[in-house]
Amino acid sequence: MAKQIRCECGFIAQGDDDEGVVSEIEKHMRSDHPAVLAGMDRAEIFGWIEEG
Numbered sequence: 001m002a003k004q005i006r007c008e009c010g011f012i013a014q015g016d017d018d019e020g021v022v023s024e025i026e027k028h029m030r031s032d033h034p035a036v037l038a039g040m041d042r043a044e045i046f047g048w049i050e051e052g
């Protein structure tokens with residue numbers, strides 16, 4: 001089952017599994033929202049995962 005995470009800016013990260021989609025959104029946030037990412041706990045990001 002594909003997974004996705006919707007960023008507040010409209011970007012949608014997609015991956016084949018939890019680890020993949022979290023890596024994608026982290027990559028996006030590192031370039032576009034580094035300050036937000038710095039204040040995040042990785043477990044919180046896992047909580048954003050939706051079934052795609």
Ligand SMILES: [Zn+2]
Nearest residue numbers: 007009011032
């Ligand atoms: Zn974003």
